[in-house]
Amino acid sequence: MATSWITTKKGDKGLTSLGNGEKVPKDHPRIELYGTLDECQAAIGIARAHCDFKEISEKLLEIEDLVGTLMGHLSLFPGIQSPEYKKLEEIISSSKDFAGGRPFRFLRPGDSKVGSFLHLARTIARRAERKAVKLYRDGEIEEKCYIFINRLSDAIFALCIWLSFLEDEAGKVNN
DSSP: OOOOSSOOSTTTTSEEEOTTSOEEETTOHHHHHHHHHHHHHHHHHHHHHHOOOHHHHHHHHHHHHHHHHHHHHHTTOTTOOOOOHHHHHHHHHHHHHHHTTSOOOOOOGGGOHHHHHHHHHHHHHHHHHHHHHHHHHTTSSOHHHHHHHHHHHHHHHHHHHHHHHHHHHTTOOOO
16 A cells, blocks of 8 residues: 555654654644644634634634644754744724724633634633743743734734624624
8 A cells, every 4th residue: 555645643642743853642732732823824814714804804714824834843944944923913903993982791612613713722722822831931932923923812802892792793792
């Protein structure tokens, strides 16, 4: 049988290779972290695939790309730098600009399909942050990388708020 281009069989002993060629156990904290970010990116992608609001979809695509770069950085691929957390802060600011002055309200994850996917992505991002804190404390990831991971759930939540107002205006909220 021909060797699959997906299945290398090199991981059958519980090891995987980082981008720099180093072999580590598949349950290594670094692998756990970028695996969790992979889950987060997938949830963001589901939200974007279902989103009817162009401005939100564009921000979600930007976050997907940033998280992809972050995973490459965490995987230690040579030359891939941690994305700038300021880009997430810009997304947070854009959301605040839209929602500013509107009355506060609690958000329920089940108010809409897209909102529920974003809340799922947000909680996965928070889990990634909990996994990242040990690596940061141990000096295995740099501060700007940790700050990016910290801002990720904030940016997703800010988009949840923005989306909530847009969906409410369009009559798309499940009450």
